[in-house]
Structure formats: structure tokens, C-alpha cells
Amino acid sequence: MKKLLPYLFLIFSLPSFAQKINESFQYHIKPTHSKIRIDGILDDEAWKNTETGKDFWMMTPMDTSLSHVPTEVKLTYDDNFLYVSAICYEQVKNKGFVVESLKRDFSFGNNDNLWLILEPFNDLTNGFVFGVNAAGAQFDGIISEGTNLNANWDNKWHSETKYHGDHWTFEAAIPFKTLRYKAGETRWGINFSRLDLKSGEKSTWAKIPRQYFSITLAYTGVLIWDTPPPTPKNNISVIPYTLGGMSKNFQDGSATTFRKDFGLDAKIAVSSALNLDLTINPDFSQVDVDKQVTNLSRFELFFPERRQFFLENADLFNNFGLSSIRPFFSRRIGLGVPIDYGARLSGKINNNLRIGAMNIQTGINSAENRPAQNFSALVLQQKVFKRSNIGLMMLNKQSLNYDANINKDFSDYNRNIGLEYNLASSSNLWLGKAMYLKSYSPNVKNDDYVSAFNVFYNGLTFNGSVQYEYVGKNYNPEIGYVPRTGYHKVNIPIQYNIYTQTPSSKIQYHAPAIASYAYWNTDKVMTDLQNQFYYIVALKDRSSFYAFYETNYIRLPFAFDPTNEGNKYLLAEGSEHRFNTFNVNYLSTPRKRYTFGFTGTYGGYYGNGKLLSLSGDVGYRFQPYVSLSANINYVSIEDVKVPVKDQADQILKSKFWLVSPKIDITFTNRLFWTTFIQYNEQVQNVNINSRVQWRYKPASDIFLVYTDNYIPGNLNIKNRAIVLKLTYWWNL
Incomplete structure (x- = not known):
């Protein structure tokens, strides 16, 4: 180890000189000395003498021309905020926007939207995303490793949008306290990404090849500050919470439990680029419930x-x-x-x-x-x-x-x-x-x-x-x-994309693909071999279809219940299983208010059994206020033969449903009500989770969360809880 230390020190001391691919895309930002009102109406004096970023490049369905749907963006700043405005013109006029709802952190691909991508360290690997859909719902997230987006990050900023029939406008103020950046730096990475579902175009200000994500930081342009952005003083945020609630376990007959709790989080900027997060007695009862899935794996x-x-x-x-x-x-x-x-x-x-x-x-x-x-x-x-x-x-x-x-x-x-x-x-x-x-x-x-x-x-x-x-x-x-432990693994997926060159074609690309996954145990005995043969079709309206044939060989490293329902009869450790399946998947265009998707698997299964798995997603939007959706999953396992010592072979079979309807009601872009029901026969549970969130101030919320769990069939109640929680974001 001592011999390695000099080399590690040398590597950790290496400077990095990253010449931008999109160096020619430059935006010069200057300060404003007049007040900007964040209302989505771009009539403030500050916007009149501000540089305009325009001539966005089409990214999909083609990436060789300027966008047919114009977008114009502007930026300025003062001592406290970075200001952003945009005009998003529409090719298909007076048809309304396409959005899921007013809920925060929406899905990029299902909404007309505009994102600002900021890369303050100019390192091509770490950055921020701030955006809105055309109805005004906010989105924020952090980017890592150049392309990985974490949309669960949530911070304090202000924005408004206005829809005008042939275009929509966007205006935002992002506090410098929200960002992390090096003091004195006058060059940031920047890009804008816009999706207009009615025309089928995704475009970016700085050009990006279409095989990448629009947030890919390797292709950001340059935001040039005339003077270094201000360094916030006393950048400390304290976020206390208080809650009350009650819960009762009906299965053990215990008395109702009452909760009265208090805790706090704090964010302290050690420097403009380094943050200290503190928490005392945290509570996460308001966090979205996990979406349950059918588990047939080991x-x-x-x-x-x-x-x-x-x-x-x-x-x-x-x-x-x-x-x-x-x-x-x-x-x-x-x-x-x-x-x-x-x-x-x-x-x-x-x-x-x-x-x-x-x-x-x-x-x-x-x-x-x-x-x-x-x-x-x-x-x-x-x-x-x-x-x-x-x-x-x-x-x-x-x-x-x-x-x-x-x-x-x-x-x-x-x-x-x-x-x-x-x-x-x-x-x-x-x-x-x-x-x-x-x-x-x-x-x-x-x-x-x-x-x-x-x-x-x-x-x-x-x-x-x-x-x-x-x-x-x-x-x-x-x-x-x-x-999983105790294995060697090799996997090799390969895909060849064939892009259509005819403008009138509805197909964006189609692609044959193969993938192989092989496992060996530590004694170098093969335990798994899976081969997949795909064909993928992606359409310009953002719908897609793919089908694949899969072959499987499995040598079980431990005894296994193939139904995952707690059967006492298990397939033996070391038993060998060979089976093949055929799989299809279809996802409809997000342009329409009615959306649906389908996934199906049919073929063999462990123990010479048969498997049928059908899953469908359906949704309908009364945009922008109500979004209805449901996932329906049916699994049928038949004729699984389980040898039992000194007994006749046991034949296992199982059929179960997972049904998950969800209702999102977004009264405004600050008041949300989500109810999620999950009926899961595999784990013998019915869960109801209903959550009301009122963002009464930026990053400050009141939550009311109600949860029930029942036994499928008789619907006898297992447990019930209700929590009222208040949080407040306080900048010192």
C-alpha cells in the first residue's frame, strides 16, 4: 500500500482541462438593476436589453437541422437571484398544451415542457435542472456522472407560466442560495431542453446528438458572466417540522397510538460549493409510497x-x-x-x-x-x-x-x-x-x-x-x-439502430438487438445462462414497441419457492431448469389524453411449468387538473413439478393479481391530492395511501397522509394511520 500512495497522490493531483464540444454556443449574461416580477408576463424592463438565446437545434426525430418550433430564452441576475425567461412558440396553434397535471417533478416525456440545465462547475459531469411544463408545474433535479438525473432532489425557487394560444411563456427566479458553485468562476455550462409533443420535436439550444439524453453535460454550451456571480452571505437554511398523528394495529388488538413529534433539518453552506446537511429526529412519513411490483425473481x-x-x-x-x-x-x-x-x-x-x-x-x-x-x-x-x-x-x-x-x-x-x-x-x-x-x-x-x-x-x-x-x-x-453473492458474471448486450431517412415515415428507428447474461459460481460451475433476441421499433410520436425471445438455463444455488408466496415445497438446491419465453411490450404516444401500455410474457417456467404474465397501464387526463391511471398485472403459474423425498411429486400452481389504481388531483401547482391503492395478492395485502400536499410557500409544505392496510378477500383491516405534518423552510 505504501508503494501505491505516491501514484494515488499524483492521480488525485492531476488537473483537468475540459475543452467544450459546444464552445461556440455562448450566452453572455449581464446583471439587472430593475425589479423583475415573476408572473409569466415578460414585460419587465429588465428583459428589454437582455441577450436572446434562440435557434434551437432539433434533437429528435432528426438531429441535423434547426428546430421547426422556435424557442427564445433570456437570463439575467441581481444580488440574490438568477432570472430566466422563455417564449415557447408552437407549430400547431390554438390546440392547447399537452401535460399530465400540475404536479411537481413531472415526467419529461409526457409533457410539453422546457428545462434549464446548469453546470456551474463547468466540469461536464455535475449539474442542476430547473424546468416547467406548459401548465406551470415545476421540475427540479440534480445531474451526476454527466447524464444521471435524480428528480427526488427538491429545493426553493419561483416560477410562473402563461399560455397564449400560439405560444407559452415562462419566467423563473432561482436563488443563488439554492445553487452550488465555485466563487469567482465566470464560465458555467448551460443548455436548454424543450419538448413539444404536438409537433413531436425535442430540441436543445446547444446541439446534442439524438442518441443521448438532452441533459447530457458533455454537450453544454457556455454561460459567460460579465462579473462573477454573487456569493450568498449567511447561506443557512433551517427546516423545522412538527407533526401529529395516530395509528392502530387491528391484528394484535393493541390500543391506538398517538404521535406528537418535532424535528428539524438544516442546510449550511460551508462554501458556495460545499454544503453541510444536519438532521435531528427526522420523519419521512410524507414520502411517496413505493410502487409494488410482482416479484418472480429469486x-x-x-x-x-x-x-x-x-x-x-x-x-x-x-x-x-x-x-x-x-x-x-x-x-x-x-x-x-x-x-x-x-x-x-x-x-x-x-x-x-x-x-x-x-x-x-x-x-x-x-x-x-x-x-x-x-x-x-x-x-x-x-x-x-x-x-x-x-x-x-x-x-x-x-x-x-x-x-x-x-x-x-x-x-x-x-x-x-x-x-x-x-x-x-x-x-x-x-x-x-x-x-x-x-x-x-x-x-x-x-x-x-x-x-x-x-x-x-x-x-x-x-x-x-x-x-x-x-x-x-x-x-x-x-x-x-x-x-447475490458468490458468483462470476459476464453480460454482453448489443443493439444496431436503423434510422429512417424519409420525413413522412412514422418510424424514427428500428433495431435488432441481442443480449447474453452468464453466471458461474465460485467453483466455476455455470448456474445461469440467459440469451435474449430483440426487435425494437420507436415511432416519431414517441410510442414504441419491442418483442424478444428469451432462453434460460438455471442451476439453483439455493432452494427456491417459484411462486414467491411462502410455499413449504421448494425446488431443491442444485436442481437444473431450462425454459424459454416470448415477450412483447407496447407503449402508446403521450400526445393523447388517453394513454396505455402493455407487457406480456408467455412460455416455460421452473420445474417444467408454464408462465403467463400480463401487465397493462392505462391513463386518462382531464388536463391539467386530474390524472387517472392504473396498472393491472396478472400472473398465472401452472404445472410446476417439485420433487419431494419419499413422497409423490408436488404440482404447484398459482394465480394472482396486482391492481394499482392512482388518482392525482392538482388543484393548483401548489396544492396536490394523490390517492394510490395497491391490491397485491402475491403478498396478501391491500394498501390505500392518500396524501394531500399544500406548498403554502416555496419548499414549505403541509401534508396530510392517510394509510390503510387490509387482507385481500375478506378485506379485514390490518392497520391504519393518519399523520398531519407541517414543514417550514427558513432562510437565515
Whole structure:
């Protein structure tokens, strides 16, 4: 290790010189000395002598010409705010806009909208998104690794829109306190992305090839400040909450439990680029309920983090590793036990070095004999070359006052260390990763590491990748997400896109594709081989269809219930299974108020059984105020043969439904009511979650959340809860 230190120091000291691909796209921003009223009406004096950004480039369906749907944007600033305005003209006039609702953080592809992409560090890898749909619903998010968008990030800013028949206007004020940037920097990355569903065009101010996302930071233009943007003083925000509520467990007959709680979060800008988040007695009862899915796999499913405390610079922690090898997964913290307090320091130390440091303390759960536990994480990420980086992660989970006799279901400690290199070429054509992870647990001394790498090629007509993973059978990330251990894996997907050149064609592109996934255990015996043969058709109205044929070979590494319903008869460890399936998927155009999608799978299954899985999504919009949707999933498993020692073979079969209707009512872009019902026969539960949110001030909310859980069939109630919560964002 001592021999490596000089080389690590050299790498972490490397400067980066990133010449922008879109250097010629420049916007010169100047300050305003007159007041701007954020009302969506662009008649303020400040806009009259401001540079106009226009001549947007079409990104889809073609990327070789200027957009047919004009957009004009302007920016200015004062001591406190960055101001943005836009005029979004329409090719199809007086037909109204296409939006889902007025709800915050809408889906980009289902709304007429405009996004501002900001890259304050000019590093081509990290940035912010602020946008609106044509009805005025807000969207904000953070970008990491050049293209990864986290829409769960939520912050304080102001905006309004107005619809005029042949165009709509947008006006916003973004506080400098909301942004993170290097003091004194006069060059930021910037782009605008617009989607007009009626014409079928997606366009950007700075040109981006159509195979990439419109938020791809490798293609941002340049925002040139005449003087450095102001550095906010006393950038401290305190966000207290108070709540009251009650809950009752009807199954155990216990008395109603009443809640009266108080806590707070704080955001302290250590510098304009480095932020300290603090939390005391946090509560996350208002967070959207997870969408349930049918699980026929042998492994745990992944659900994303939604809690605000964990979201600032979340990529530093959550993007370390691969999608199925995550040494850190914040949802492991506070699972079944309250968080007492926590602190997160995250951001940039300089233009090339980012840091993420976290410490969280949880309480005791006497019912589970769970001790108090402390969670610590440290991540350093050094930019190298133009857009690549090297990351170092150290994790520690420590039980306090641990007693092996009392706390035997929990470990004394668990530690992880990881090193990774993330490759990103200047044009985003090549991406990749190489990493090494090692865990430290009591009484474990071997085969407790991970090594993996991948390389992606993202060409216009051809794209593909190669990925290799090795996960030791004793690798143990207790605060991570690694559903499978003890294997080697190789996967190779390849796709060839054929773009239509005829303007009148309804098809944007069609593509044959193949993918192969192979697993071996640590004894190098193959346990899984999956081959997929695809055909994909994408239409210019943003509808799509694909079909694929899949072949499977599985040698079970452990006994398995193929219905995932808790059957006592299990397919044996080491048993071999071969089956094939045919799969189709269709997604309709989002232009129409009625939308639908369909997914179907039919074919073989474990134990020479048969599988039929049908899933449909339907929706209708009374835009912009009401959105109705439902997911209906039906699964039929037949004739699964399970050998049983000294008995006749057992034949398993199962049929179950997952039905999830959802009603979104958005009275205004500040008052929302969402009701989500989930009838899930596989897990024997019916859940009703109804949430009212009133954003009475920017980033300040009142929530009323009602939750019920029932037993399917007789609909006997399991438990019920109601919570009223008030939060207030207070800038000091």
C-alpha cells in the first residue's frame, strides 16, 4: 500500500482541462438593476436589453437541422437571484398544451415542457435542472456522472407560466442560495431542453446528438458572466417540522397510538460549493409510497431513495459500484428503527475534488433486540482527464453497547472499503467503470471482496457493452444492496439502430438487438445462462414497441419457492431448469389524453411449468387538473413439478393479481391530492395511501397522509394511520 500512495497522490493531483464540444454556443449574461416580477408576463424592463438565446437545434426525430418550433430564452441576475425567461412558440396553434397535471417533478416525456440545465462547475459531469411544463408545474433535479438525473432532489425557487394560444411563456427566479458553485468562476455550462409533443420535436439550444439524453453535460454550451456571480452571505437554511398523528394495529388488538413529534433539518453552506446537511429526529412519513411490483425473481428488489436528507450530492454515495453491487444503500439506514440525528458534508473542495462525508445515529429497537447503531461513510472523488474520475469509499456500521447474547441477530460491526475508476470520454461515446470492494466482518477472513469492470459504446447506429463481475461468497455490505453473492458474471448486450431517412415515415428507428447474461459460481460451475433476441421499433410520436425471445438455463444455488408466496415445497438446491419465453411490450404516444401500455410474457417456467404474465397501464387526463391511471398485472403459474423425498411429486400452481389504481388531483401547482391503492395478492395485502400536499410557500409544505392496510378477500383491516405534518423552510 505504501508503494501505491505516491501514484494515488499524483492521480488525485492531476488537473483537468475540459475543452467544450459546444464552445461556440455562448450566452453572455449581464446583471439587472430593475425589479423583475415573476408572473409569466415578460414585460419587465429588465428583459428589454437582455441577450436572446434562440435557434434551437432539433434533437429528435432528426438531429441535423434547426428546430421547426422556435424557442427564445433570456437570463439575467441581481444580488440574490438568477432570472430566466422563455417564449415557447408552437407549430400547431390554438390546440392547447399537452401535460399530465400540475404536479411537481413531472415526467419529461409526457409533457410539453422546457428545462434549464446548469453546470456551474463547468466540469461536464455535475449539474442542476430547473424546468416547467406548459401548465406551470415545476421540475427540479440534480445531474451526476454527466447524464444521471435524480428528480427526488427538491429545493426553493419561483416560477410562473402563461399560455397564449400560439405560444407559452415562462419566467423563473432561482436563488443563488439554492445553487452550488465555485466563487469567482465566470464560465458555467448551460443548455436548454424543450419538448413539444404536438409537433413531436425535442430540441436543445446547444446541439446534442439524438442518441443521448438532452441533459447530457458533455454537450453544454457556455454561460459567460460579465462579473462573477454573487456569493450568498449567511447561506443557512433551517427546516423545522412538527407533526401529529395516530395509528392502530387491528391484528394484535393493541390500543391506538398517538404521535406528537418535532424535528428539524438544516442546510449550511460551508462554501458556495460545499454544503453541510444536519438532521435531528427526522420523519419521512410524507414520502411517496413505493410502487409494488410482482416479484418472480429469486432475489431482493431495489427501490430508490426518496428521503430529502439523503439526496444532496447523493451520487457520491449511491452511484459507487454497479446497479446490483452497491456498497452503500441509504435505505438500509433507519429501516425499522428511528434516526436520532445525522450529518452530511458534501460538495466540491475544488474544481476537481469532491467529498461526501456522513455520520448517522439510530436508536434502539427493544422489540427486535436491535442495539443503537452508528453509520459512517466517507467518499472522495477526484476528476482525472476531461470527464473521468477516481473514487475512494470507506464505510463503517458499528453497534453500540453490543451484547452477543442479547443482540445475536445483529453484528457487532461491518466495514467496507472501495476504489473505482469511472471512464467518460469527452463526447460521451465511451463510458466505463473498474472497481474493487472489500468487506470486513467478525470472523470472516477470505473471499470477502468484489472486482468488476464494464465498458459501454454509445454510437448513433451501434451501441453495446461488456461487463464482468466477481462477488465473493463472503462479501458482506450490511449497508449496501448486493442481492447475490458468490458468483462470476459476464453480460454482453448489443443493439444496431436503423434510422429512417424519409420525413413522412412514422418510424424514427428500428433495431435488432441481442443480449447474453452468464453466471458461474465460485467453483466455476455455470448456474445461469440467459440469451435474449430483440426487435425494437420507436415511432416519431414517441410510442414504441419491442418483442424478444428469451432462453434460460438455471442451476439453483439455493432452494427456491417459484411462486414467491411462502410455499413449504421448494425446488431443491442444485436442481437444473431450462425454459424459454416470448415477450412483447407496447407503449402508446403521450400526445393523447388517453394513454396505455402493455407487457406480456408467455412460455416455460421452473420445474417444467408454464408462465403467463400480463401487465397493462392505462391513463386518462382531464388536463391539467386530474390524472387517472392504473396498472393491472396478472400472473398465472401452472404445472410446476417439485420433487419431494419419499413422497409423490408436488404440482404447484398459482394465480394472482396486482391492481394499482392512482388518482392525482392538482388543484393548483401548489396544492396536490394523490390517492394510490395497491391490491397485491402475491403478498396478501391491500394498501390505500392518500396524501394531500399544500406548498403554502416555496419548499414549505403541509401534508396530510392517510394509510390503510387490509387482507385481500375478506378485506379485514390490518392497520391504519393518519399523520398531519407541517414543514417550514427558513432562510437565515
